Amino acid sequence: MSKIVFIGGGNMASCLIGGMIANGMASEKILVSEPGAEARQKLSELHGIETTADNRAAAGQATLLVLAVKPQIMAAVVKDLATALGHKPAVVSIAAGIPIAALENWLGSEIALVRAMPNTPALVKSGATGLYANSLLNDQQKQLVDQLFESVGYACWVEREALIDAVIAVSGSGPAYFFLILEAMQKIGRELGLPEQTAEALSLHTALGASRMALESDATAAELRKQVTSPGGTTQSAINSFEQQGLENTFRQAMTSAVNRAEQMSEEFTS
Numbered sequence: 305m306s307k308i309v310f311i312g313g314g315n316m317a318s319c320l321i322g323g324m325i326a327n328g329m330a331s332e333k334i335l336v337s338e339p340g341a342e343a344r345q346k347l348s349e350l351h352g353i354e355t356t357a358d359n360r361a362a363a364g365q366a367t368l369l370v371l372a373v374k375p376q377i378m379a380a381v382v383k384d385l386a387t388a389l390g391h392k393p394a395v396v397s398i399a400a401g402i403p404i405a406a407l408e409n410w411l412g413s414e415i416a417l418v419r420a421m422p423n424t425p426a427l428v429k430s431g432a433t434g435l436y437a438n439s440l441l442n443d444q445q446k447q448l449v450d451q452l453f454e455s456v457g458y459a460c461w462v463e464r465e466a467l468i469d470a471v472i473a474v475s476g477s478g479p480a481y482f483f484l485i486l487e488a489m490q491k492i493g494r495e496l497g498l499p500e501q502t503a504e505a506l507s508l509h510t511a512l513g514a515s516r517m518a519l520e521s522d523a524t525a526a527e528l529r530k531q532v533t534s535p536g537g538t539t540q541s542a543i544n545s546f547e548q549q550g551l552e553n554t555f556r557q558a559m560t561s562a563v564n565r566a567e568q569m570s571e572e573f574t575s
């Protein structure tokens with residue numbers, strides 16, 4: 305049977321498998337290759353799926369092959385799989401920083417390749433994934449990839465691979481920006497006299513509420529901000545202070561720095 309095969313059965317694989325099954329994918333259609341016996345047992349108990357420790361045998365059954373190992377071991381894993389992919393499955397890499405050219409080089413043959421950049425909230429089915437494919441991916445394979453990543457949140461395609469670095473700067477690293485903002489809001493809430501739990505709960509619910517409002521409304525973020533900012537009020541005063549401190553430029557510098565680091569990492573894998 306043609307299967308969706310995961311090489312590496314860690315956090316991200318388990319989360320994608322859980323999403324697919326919750327969305328109606330039959331568990332018999334999923335196979336995971338994972339070296340850890342304990343991890344294999346956990347995966348089959350949790351998802352009712354078949355597991356193996358034989359990467360090459362698993363890959364031989366794949367219609368879609370998802371490479372879900374750490375970037376540091378990707379070269380060795382992919383080179384070992386190269387001669388097991390004669391049936392030309394579509395191959396999806398979720399490893400941060402590894403460019404299509406490196407994967408093509410390690411595989412040594414022409415094959416449909418997808419570079420996916422999911423983010424950590426995928427673990428709670430609220431992820432945001434950017435996708436890029438080489439020209440060999442067909443519509444049916446593309447649909448399957450969409451199904452896979454939409455099962456754990458939002459997914460979209462970018463037209464050029466270089467834009468994956470922008471995806472990394474926006475959504476890949478993005479959860480940490482929001483955690484940092486939450487940290488600051490909670491700390492200052494406490495400094496202003498709120499009990500720790502209250503500051504935490506208020507900031508978390510505010511982040512969730514703002515995000516939900518922005519998602520559910522047709523208005524842009526800028527319009528929503530204006531709607532909640534009465535002239536001369538408290539919000540206006542806080543926003544003025546952010547603007548005077550150069551908040552937008554702070555974000556520009558931080559996100560440009562993330563892009564630069566992503567480019568460097570790609571170069572390390574291609575050199």
Ligand SMILES: NC(=O)c1ccc[n+]([C@@H]2O[C@H](COP(=O)([O-])OP(=O)(O)OC[C@H]3O[C@@H](n4cnc5c(N)ncnc54)[C@H](OP(=O)(O)O)[C@@H]3O)[C@@H](O)[C@H]2O)c1
Nearest residue numbers: 312313314315316340372373374375398399400422423424
């Ligand atoms: N977690 C995220 O939020 C996130 C977000 C975006 C992208 N990613 C990317 O997703 C990939 C997986 O991340 P993760 O968080 O799921 O990591 P993880 O939990 O460490 O999963 C990787 C799994 O691969 C297994 N493995 C090691 N060597 C292997 C081999 N030769 N063949 C097959 N499997 C092997 C590991 O087993 P052992 O533990 O026994 O070594 C582990 O279970 C990474 O490339 C990461 O960059 C993750």
